[in-house]
Amino acid sequence: MSALRLDSVSISFGPLHAVEDLSIQLQPGEVYALLGPNGAGKTTTLNMILGFLRPERGSITVAGVDALTDPLGARARIGYLPETVMLHPTLSAIENLTYFALLAGRKIDVTTARKLLGEAGLQSDAHERHSGSFSKGMRQKVGVAIALAKEANLLLLDEPTSGLDASAANDLSNVIRAASSRGIAVLMATHDLFRVKDVAHRLGILRSGKLVDERDAATLDPVALEQLYLQRLAS
């Protein structure tokens, strides 16, 4: 069963075709980079998968659950990291994780919380600290730990590398690999080509709401990827 399947999905905002006839499929553990410049329709696509926006045409299933007829059921299978992962600033990492896991219907104890935060790459001296002081990279790690606690089938990342320094971006790549190796499919939307090659198995290029290319990441070196990207956006 696919972790995610979009079939001919379209949505418009007035006269603007924000996403048009988009089909994407991700297998469990697959890491897919949805590339495209600002305004290409990446966030709109994630919002449709999450059930925040309803497509006019097409179908979306998350781990076999129809996201249009059962948006809550679909969302229960998704870990979502928006551009800014929102945590309760006065709660510690452990408390945030326990709280959000509980909202998702999973009761976890402190030992499990520590273990999941560790797996998500958060250093142990931060587990008890208030998350108000956390960097973007640290908040992302708590977000990934929440996805692990939910036993999500799919992780959605929106512009995950924007505002990360090199070391935090490297950590993020490792966390994505760890999620993937646990069978979690990862869809990352980004305009940042740098590092995509590092973690993605497959990549798609979105231009004005249309998927204009899709390929195995292994077939491209970084220079070829940049050339392909520029070419697909220009032609």
Ligand SMILES: Nc1ncnc2c1ncn2[C@@H]1O[C@H](COP(=O)(O)OP(=O)(O)O)[C@@H](O)[C@H]1O
């Ligand atoms: N709620 C909305 N109402 C009207 N237009 C929107 C709305 N959301 C997004 N758009 C437009 O749809 C297009 C795609 O936006 P978006 O999905 O945010 O792009 P990306 O995430 O790739 O930068 C843009 O032209 C944007 O202005």
Ligand SMILES: [Mg+2]
């Ligand atoms: Mg966006």
